[in-house]
Amino acid sequence: MKGAVLYGPRDVRFEERDAPKIIKPTDAVIRMSATCVCGSDLWPYRGINPIDQPTPMGHEYCGIVEEVGSAVTSIRRGQFVIGSFFASDNTCPICQAGYQSSCQHRELVGGAQAPLLRVPLADGTLVAIPDSPSDDLIPSLLALSDVMGTGWFAADAANVKPGMTVAVVGDGAVGLLGVLSARQMGAERIIAMSRHESRQKLAREFGATDIVTERGDDGVAHIKELTNGIGADAVLECVGTQESMTQAIRSTRPGGSVGFVGVPHGVEINGEELFYAHVHLHGGPAPVRRFLPELIDLVLNGTINPGKVFDLTLPLDEVAKGYRAMDERRAIKTLLRP
Numbered sequence: 649m650k651g652a653v654l655y656g657p658r659d660v661r662f663e664e665r666d667a668p669k670i671i672k673p674t675d676a677v678i679r680m681s682a683t684c685v686c687g688s689d690l691w692p693y694r695g696i697n698p699i700d701q702p703t704p705m706g707h708e709y710c711g712i713v714e715e716v717g718s719a720v721t722s723i724r725r726g727q728f729v730i731g732s733f734f735a736s737d738n739t740c741p742i743c744q745a746g747y748q749s750s751c752q753h754r755e756l757v758g759g760a761q762a763p764l765l766r767v768p769l770a771d772g773t774l775v776a777i778p779d780s781p782s783d784d785l786i787p788s789l790l791a792l793s794d795v796m797g798t799g800w801f802a803a804d805a806a807n808v809k810p811g812m813t814v815a816v817v818g819d820g821a822v823g824l825l826g827v828l829s830a831r832q833m834g835a836e837r838i839i840a841m842s843r844h845e846s847r848q849k850l851a852r853e854f855g856a857t858d859i860v861t862e863r864g865d866d867g868v869a870h871i872k873e874l875t876n877g878i879g880a881d882a883v884l885e886c887v888g889t890q891e892s893m894t895q896a897i898r899s900t901r902p903g904g905s906v907g908f909v910g911v912p913h914g915v916e917i918n919g920e921e922l923f924y925a926h927v928h929l930h931g932g933p934a935p936v937r938r939f940l941p942e943l944i945d946l947v948l949n950g951t952i953n954p955g956k957v958f959d960l961t962l963p964l965d966e967v968a969k970g971y972r973a974m975d976e977r978r979a980i981k982t983l984l985r986p
């Protein structure tokens with residue numbers, strides 16, 4: 649089997665790897681229908697997260713179950729399944745509270761940019777779809793594996809409610825799907841912060857009512873201007889830099905909420921500023937598993953089409969091109985077909 653392996657900064661190779669197999673009786677192995685490159689894959693790709701050894705890449709997946717371990721009871725061979733980047737038992741107290749990405753038995757799923765993938769804790773992690781979906785639904789179902797679930801969590805964590813004014817910091821796939829999520833949750837006004845025309849267009853398509861192109865203090869000033877000097881009720885932080893986090897906190901009205909899902913890189917929060925900002929902060933790695941059943945329904949009944957964030961589709965063996973296009977911001981998100 650060949651799969652994507654990162655060797656160092658901007659060095660992704662498609663090369664021979666051992667095919668995954670059942671290691672624990674709770675595992676499943678799935679044959680990928682599609683996988684993709686994540687914005688978070690760009691951190692190690694750019695060398696910002698150093699890697700010390702060649703690393704199999706990818707953590708977004710959907711596909712057909714090929715094999716299950718002896719202890720797997722609900723997932724069966726031949727089912728079409730979607731799971732998240734953290735495997736979870738879905739039964740421990742933390743899972744029951746809806747935080748499967750902090751499951752007491754969680755395991756990171758990796759190496760998904762390949763034709764086959766081992767998924768631990770298959771019963772808790774995977775959600776099966778009743779019938780095999782038509783091919784045109786695959787991109788949207790794949791998006792649920794991470795970016796859509798993460799955008800949804802950003803909106804959920806920011807406590808988006810009908811009628812609210814919401815601001816979204818970040819115009820990557822997660823930010824754009826944060827716009828879609830806020831719309832679906834009934835936000836009345838959605839301000840997308842983006843400087844890229846193609847992304848602004850998609851943001852509008854997903855439900856953005858206003859676009860703010862400025863960043864930093866100017867971006868905050870523009871949000872305030874659009875909200876009678878008050879700030880947004882809910883702000884979705886979908887980048888993970890100091891600038892984006894500061895921008896998110898300062899764009900939120902007192903009593904409002906920031907949902908932060910950008911993996912923080914060097915972000916520090918000033919206690920005194922936070923104290924006087926009077927905002928709720930909630931975020932972290934999205935408990936995608938919590939949202940999968942609902943989001944799968946919304947995709948299958950045609951309510952949402954998050955697969956639109958994939959603006960580049962490549963055969964899996966051209967995975968390196970997919971990274972490059974995203975690194976150079978020529979593509980929002982690359983879908984890979986084995």
Ligand SMILES: [Zn+2]
Binds near residue numbers: 743744751
């Ligand atoms: Zn758990």
